[in-house]
Amino acid sequence: MIVDNDLLSIQHARILAENAVEAQKKLATFSQDKLDAIVTKVAEAVAGEAHALAVMSAEETDGGRWQDKLAKNRFVCTAVVDRFMELRCVGVIAEDCEAETRDIGVPVGVIVALCPVTSPVSTTIYKALMALKSGNAIIFSPHPLAAKSISHTLELIIETAEASGLPEGCISYLKPVSKSGTAELMNHPATALVMVTGVPGMLASARTSGKPVIYGGTGNGPAFIERSANIDQAVRDIISSKTFDNGIAPSAEQSIVVDACIAEDVRSALRRNNAYFMSEKECEALAGLFFRTDGTRRHGVVGLSAQTLAKRAGFSIPAETTLLIAERNYVAAEDPYSRELLSPVLALYVEADWLDACEKCIELLLHERNSHTLVIHSGDEGVIHQFAMKKPVGRLLVNTPAAFGGMGATTNLFPSMILGSGSAGHGITSDNVSPRNLIYVRKVGYGVRGMNSLTGASVQYENKRPNSAASRQLSDSDKEQAIRQILSEAIKALSAPANK
Incomplete structure (x- = not known):
């Protein structure tokens, strides 16, 4: 029987994406505390297998030292997770009571993640924990030369996360892996963001998908x-x-x-x-x-x-x-x-x-x-x-x-295990990528200044919410003049404290 791996990979990519978008709708309702509990459970489970995973990845890729890969695995499961717990990524993530503004963290949705052959396990763990922390579904396309260690790591993560309450389909991975299947994932309408780490050969495909791309490559750093x-x-x-x-x-x-x-x-x-x-x-x-x-x-x-x-x-x-x-x-x-x-x-x-x-x-x-x-x-x-x-x-x-x-x-x-290379124009950020890079921030601002009139000559700003709107109809020229006056007075009002 002849099996076309490209077609199988493309079909599997479509199924994963469709399942992920539905699962993410459920995940988006989770509170930060509930997400943090899943992150903690997953990190503990992976930490228990950190040594075996390090040895497996070093043997499979025939590159690096397993002792150093173990150090990276432990770093992600301990120091990184400790820092994660200091962050709020979903719900109210910041508030200024005096200015009456508020920031709401909103997951971007379904993320497609390509993992490298250089640090396959630690990068996979990090991306999965980032997605969990920020309430996003994530689909992995393993590197073909590290598919065994990446898939083994993901099976452990998926089993632990779903046992802790994660909706099925929120974390998944492509199999069989092919360029065609990976391209299908990146171009699928359900995909909101693509993360390409250490796979420069797929960067062009990621960018032509039209989706935001976070690129974490290596550097020629002196x-x-x-x-x-x-x-x-x-x-x-x-x-x-x-x-x-x-x-x-x-x-x-x-x-x-x-x-x-x-x-x-x-x-x-x-x-x-x-x-x-x-x-x-x-x-x-x-x-x-x-x-x-x-x-x-x-x-x-x-x-x-x-x-x-x-x-x-x-x-x-x-x-x-x-x-x-x-x-x-x-x-x-x-x-x-x-x-x-x-x-x-x-x-x-x-x-x-x-x-x-x-x-x-x-x-x-x-x-x-x-x-x-x-x-x-x-x-x-x-x-x-x-x-x-x-x-x-x-x-x-x-x-x-x-x-x-x-x-x-x-x-x-x-x-972070993902160091952005955005200064060269390859991705949307040059940050040490964190869960905060995987959310939208919805801004909430309460009205704090009112206008008594839009007639143009006099605009009064009050440090309270307006009680009524302008009642009469303005001509286009009146509106233009009024808007200019409003902006001028607003600039004066906002800069006044700094000039005292």
Whole structure:
């Protein structure tokens, strides 16, 4: 019997979307307390399987380290959920009694979520918890190379959530997975929003769906070590970040830019911390693992250790080496080390001063669709301010490991497994994406100023609600004059306290 997986996937996508839109109508009636109770139950259940899921995903994808994947799984189930509990996403989420305004959180509806091969479990958990917290239904399209671990994670989440009162169909996933089925999900009339994380090949399809898109990609982010930095600490931060899960964290550094006057000190610190400086011949051999001669990427090298990469490239490195360094002079389209390498490999650039370093960082940020994350290690607040004001980037991290600072572990940014890349125009936000990005905010404003007349000469504003409306009919010219007068008087009334 011949089975057409594309047709099966498309049909399943339609069924999931139709079920989800009906289920979400029920979910939209849930209070925040009821949603929070489900989030807590799901997080507890997944935390109990965090170790097994980490091992499963590392074995299935053959990338990263299961120990680091376990750390991410636990981070999502504990620190992230603790922060979630501080948020209100549905119902009254903010109120100003003095101004008589109120914000009402409203779920966007049905969300379609694409998950990456790099962090399949932790990202899946995070997206499911976000949807639950904000009262949205969510349909997953698993990455084909991580379908086993993603589907296993989702089965656990669905079972726990539905046992805790979640309407059936609020969380589901596509099977079999195909590009056609995923496109059907994104284009379905029931879909309100699309989340694409670490699947750049599907970004164009997501954008042509006409739906709002949250894009969380990786970045070609540099780390600048400025002359006033604590060099030893900066190097330790960079290495701990870039070797975490073998370099696949979305905000992890892809290159180092160094102030020339401290370049030798930085090189020495890198060597002391088990970094290996490759020769040009070794750089060429390693680049051949990542890219074909036409510049297209090869599969199967993301998240491999430094030892494995060197062995495959045909050169030897010391047994303690954890990071490979390629010294470069220019950012160029034909140079593989100007591109993002989701592995423990860093390019190193030396610049005369922070102004030249600034330009180099901009080149790197704009080189490959990204403008994602930039790190600066510096003790000079003036330089830090200039970087913050001028860089075309979603997030600037200061004196912290990028992988951990970006996800909110070592900074007070919102703890998130989805780091928006919106500064490059690929999505609707460059935030650390949270449940608040999955709601509409309905504004409620009570009338607090009244008008006695619309005749134009005199408009009186009262700090109370109006008792009556203007009673006589106005000509078009009278209305235009009155509106201008109203706006003028309103501006005066609103600005008056600031001028006292």
